[in-house]
Structures are given as C-alpha cells and as structure tokens.
Amino acid sequence: MNPQFKKGVLELCVLVLVKQKDQYGYELAQNLTNQIAIAEGSLYPLLRRMTKDQYLRTYTAKSSEGPPRKYYQLSDLGEKYMEELISEWNVFQGSVNNLIKEATEG
Template identity: 40%
Template sequence: MDIQLKKGLIEICVLASLKKNDSYGYQIIKDLSVCVAISESTLYPILRRLESSECLKVYTMEHNGRLRKYYHLTVKGRERIDEFLEDWDQIMNIYEYIKGGNENE
C-alpha cells in the first residue's frame, strides 16, 4: 500500500478509536489491531501530529502510581472524521475505476 495513503488512513483510524472514549497509546494500538497493525514508533508521531493540528487534546492521569498520557478527540478531530466519511464515495468511485480497469486487461 502507498505509504501516504496508509498514513492518512491510520490517522483517521486513530481518531475513530477515540470517538467513544479517551484512551492512551497502548490501548489505541490494541483497539486498532482489529483492522491494522501499528507499532508504538508509528503511533506516537501520529498522535503528536494530531495534537499539533488540534484534532486531539492530551492530558495526564495517574494510573498505578505512574502518570499516563490520555488522548481526547476534539471537535476538530470529529470534523476530520466527518470529512473523511464525506469523501468516501469519491474514494470508492476511484477504487471501482481501478478495479474495473484491471479486469479489462
């Protein structure tokens, strides 16, 4: 898969994993494992980018005597998911075109 396409899809998956509840890195990796394999070295730069673009807010809470970083989906993050979903029809049209183009060969 094209690296840029995969990067964009993973970012949307990370945002989607936070739609219901705030979460932390390890749990996000676990939640995403049902659709994509992602490592910590891939996740944390994505989380930093999403925080910088104000799609996420970060806060810390104590858990078992240690501070744990939690990620919260912002309104801007929800809007980004909505934009992706609105674009999905166009993505599927492109997919069908490519798929159909390969069948004709």
C-alpha cells in the first residue's frame, strides 16, 4: 500500500483502536499491523504527539510478562477528534470512490 495513504489515515486508526480498548504501544502496533503494514518506528512519534495534543492519556499498569507497561487511553477530546476524522474520512472516501466509478464506467 502507498506509504502516503497509510500516513494520512494512521492517526484515525490509532484513535479507533484505542477507543475499543486501552492498549500499550506494542499491542497497538500489532493490532495495526494486522490490518495495515506499518513500521513500528512510525507509531511511537505519533503516540507522543497525540498524547501531547491531549487526544490520548497514558497510565502505567503492571504486567505479568515483565516490567510495567504504558497504556494509551482515549480522552474526551480524542473522542471528539476521532468523530471529526471519521466524518472527514467518509466524505473523502465517498468522493474518491465517485471519481473512480466515473472514470472506470465512462
């Protein structure tokens, strides 16, 4: 998949996954990679920025498999932002699909 496509939608994907349940970084990377091939190194800077922008909150929890883990949780601001991005995505996707349909059926 085109790297620019992934870069543009990665933020939305993170918000949607964290809304489903709080996740730690590696878990989130795995869940993203199940759907979209991403470099793990591109995720952590995004998580830091989204935390700084207050779309995500973090907390630390004990792990039975090693040191404590930093979990990411969707904030109220993050939920509102996610809803805006979903709306924008739906409009964008519909427009692109219409262009494709017109080009391939014409």
